[in-house]
Amino acid sequence: MESKEKHYKEISATWRNFEQIIEELKLKQEDLEDKIILDIGSGGGGFAAGVKENPELNSRVISLDPNYNLEKLSEENANLIKKAVRELKSEQLPMVAGLSQELPFKDESIDLVISNHAVPWHILDSADKVSKSIKEMIRVLKPGGEIRLHPVDEKIYNIVAIIIEGVKRKELELKRREDLVIIRKVVMENKE
Numbered sequence: 001m002e003s004k005e006k007h008y009k010e011i012s013a014t015w016r017n018f019e020q021i022i023e024e025l026k027l028k029q030e031d032l033e034d035k036i037i038l039d040i041g042s043g044g045g046g047f048a049a050g051v052k053e054n055p056e057l058n059s060r061v062i063s064l065d066p067n068y069n070l071e072k073l074s075e076e077n078a079n080l081i082k083k084a085v086r087e088l089k090s091e092q093l094p095m096v097a098g099l100s101q102e103l104p105f106k107d108e109s110i111d112l113v114i115s116n117h118a119v120p121w122h123i124l125d126s127a128d129k130v131s132k133s134i135k136e137m138i139r140v141l142k143p144g145g146e147i148r149l150h151p152v153d154e155k156i157y158n159i160v161a162i163i164i165e166g167v168k169r170k171e172l173e174l175k176r177r178e179d180l181v182i183i184r185k186v187v188m189e190n191k192e
């Protein structure tokens with residue numbers, strides 16, 4: 001039997017609020033207007049709550065985090081997550097239990113993918129997970145969409161550069177040419 005918390009260890013008491021997340025991701029108001037936004041590793045759901053508090057943005061956020069699957073957590077950790085889940089539910093904000101490596105969304109359905117202090121930060125021990133996650137982000141992104149990750153340190157920069165090289169040498173396949181541009185843009189803009 002699969003043990004509990006196989007993918008779900010990253011319980012964090014350091015969830016950030018909307019203002020902190022937009023500052024870290026360098027997001028401006030115009031980046032957030034009229035969008036379907038996917039927040040990967042959304043934790044406390046502060047980003048979704050902040051977007052809802054700014055109805056003039058006319059955007060919706062889907063919060064995705066493996067920890068929303070409370071049944072997979074130990075009682076102690078489930079208690080930490082329950083508050084976030086309760087608040088997202090009470091605000092009727094879309095919330096999905098899932099992993100970045102297998103995003104449960106259709107191709108080209110999201111305008112903006114964000115991941116703050118989550119992916120690939122939390123999965124750097126596995127190049128396979130990082131590679132799958134980046135490709136999944138690109139798969140669900142609408143043409144012309146954008147991915148914003150934070151933090152991008154030297155290690156993440158190097159991993160993403162390897163993915164870009166793999167695509168160039170056709171060892172890795174991505175659907176669209178502009179995907180390369182998107183990855184490069186994300187890395188260059190967020191490199192610390």
Ligand SMILES: C[S@@+](CC[C@H](N)C(=O)[O-])C[C@H]1O[C@@H](n2cnc3c(N)ncnc32)[C@H](O)[C@@H]1O
Binds near residue numbers: 043
């Ligand atoms: C430090 S919290 C960050 C929460 C929030 N984004 C913030 O900025 O405060 C990291 C979150 O990433 C989630 N996470 C870890 N691995 C993940 C994966 N492979 N896919 C999606 N979320 C993941 C964890 O469950 C955790 O809630």
